[in-house]
Amino acid sequence: MxxxxxxxxxxxxxxxxxxxxxxxxxxxxIIAGVRNIDKAKLIFQDHQxxxxxxxxxxxxxxxxxxxxxxxxxxxxxxxxxxDINRYFRPFILRIRNRKIxxxxxxxxxxxxRSKIIPHYKIEQLIKSQNLNYIFLRPxxxxxxxxxxxxxxxxxxxxxxxxxxxxxxxxxxINNIGEVAAFVLNNFEAHSNRVYDITGLENxxxxxxxxxxxxxISNNIIYKSVNPIHFLILKMKAGMSFGKTMVLIILHYxxxxxxxxxxxxNYEVLMGKEPTTLQSFIEREKKLFED
Ligand SMILES: NC(=O)c1ccc[n+]([C@@H]2O[C@H](COP(=O)([O-])OP(=O)(O)OC[C@H]3O[C@@H](n4cnc5c(N)ncnc54)[C@H](OP(=O)(O)O)[C@@H]3O)[C@@H](O)[C@H]2O)c1
Numbered sequence: 511m512x513x514x515x516x517x518x519x520x521x522x523x524x525x526x527x528x529x530x531x532x533x534x535x536x537x538x539x540i541i542a543g544v545r546n547i548d549k550a551k552l553i554f555q556d557h558q559x560x561x562x563x564x565x566x567x568x569x570x571x572x573x574x575x576x577x578x579x580x581x582x583x584x585x586x587x588x589x590x591x592x593d594i595n596r597y598f599r600p601f602i603l604r605i606r607n608r609k610i611x612x613x614x615x616x617x618x619x620x621x622x623r624s625k626i627i628p629h630y631k632i633e634q635l636i637k638s639q640n641l642n643y644i645f646l647r648p649x650x651x652x653x654x655x656x657x658x659x660x661x662x663x664x665x666x667x668x669x670x671x672x673x674x675x676x677x678x679x680x681x682x683i684n685n686i687g688e689v690a691a692f693v694l695n696n697f698e699a700h701s702n703r704v705y706d707i708t709g710l711e712n713x714x715x716x717x718x719x720x721x722x723x724x725x726i727s728n729n730i731i732y733k734s735v736n737p738i739h740f741l742i743l744k745m746k747a748g749m750s751f752g753k754t755m756v757l758i759i760l761h762y763x764x765x766x767x768x769x770x771x772x773x774x775n776y777e778v779l780m781g782k783e784p785t786t787l788q789s790f791i792e793r794e795k796k797l798f799e800d
Pocket of ligand 1: 517520522524545565568588618
C-alpha cells in the first residue's frame, strides 16, 4: 500500500494534518515521521491506523526507512532549523532520487517577497528538483496565543511584544491542517499551486486582547515594548538569542509593512469560512481564564 509521510507530526500543524487525514477516506497508509517514536505514540494514543517511523532531518541515516513505499510527503520546517543547505537539501535530493514526486510544503505568507527567510529557500529548492509541489502559505497562527505567548499570559496576565499597532492576519491551525489533508488527498487537482491560507480578520494585539477580555473576568493587558527592551526581557527570562530574534522579526517588522492580504482560498477549497477569532477565543476560553 502506498504511504503518505507526515513530518513535524508531533507539532502544531503536523498533528492537525494527521487528525484530518485519519478522518477522511484515503487509500494511503499514514506514517508519522518523528524523532522519538515513544513520545509520538503517547501524543497519538487516541488515533488508530497510524504508523510511526523514525525521521530526523539532521540524520540522513533515517531518510531511507522513512521514505520506504512513500508516494506523498507533508513537509514542514521545524522552527529551530535555519540552515537549509545542511538540513533540507540532502532530504529533498533523496526524495528526488527515490522518485517521490508529490510534496506538500508548509511555507509562510509572504515567503515569495523575502529572499532571506528559510521558507523561500526551501520553496526554491523544491522547484529546482522538479518535484510536483503544493505550497501552503499560512498567516499568523491563532495558537501562538496558547503556545509561544502563553507563559506571559498565564503568569503575568500580559502579552508582551514589540508589535505596536501592527495588524496580523489570524488563522486557526485546525484550518491549515484541514487544507493540508484535503490537498494531500486531491494532489493532482492542486499540483504546482501555491495557496495563501488566511483567516478573515486583520487585527492588532490591542484588538485581540480586547476580544479575549470580553470573554474572561481576569483581564490581560497587551504591552508593546521596543525591540531592545524585548530582547533584554526575554534573554533575562532564559529565552535563547536566536528564538528572541525570530520573535522580534516576526512581530516588529509588520509595523513597517502593509497589512496582510486576506485570501479566500480556505473558503474556496473547503466550502466554508475559516475560524473567527471570536470562536477561537470561546473554544480556548478556559486557557485564557486560568
Ligand atoms: N507560528 C506562526 O504564526 C506561523 C505562521 C506561518 C508559518 N509558520 C511556520 O510553521 C512552521 C512550524 O510549524 P509548527 O508550529 O507545527 O511547529 P512546531 O509545533 O514547533 O513543531 C515542530 C515539529 O518539527 C519536529 N522536528 C523538530 N526538529 C526536527 C528534526 N531535526 N527533524 C525532524 N523533525 C523535527 C518536532 O518534533 P519533535 O517532537 O521531535 O520535537 C515537531 O513535530 C515553521 O516553519 C513556521 O515558520 C508559523
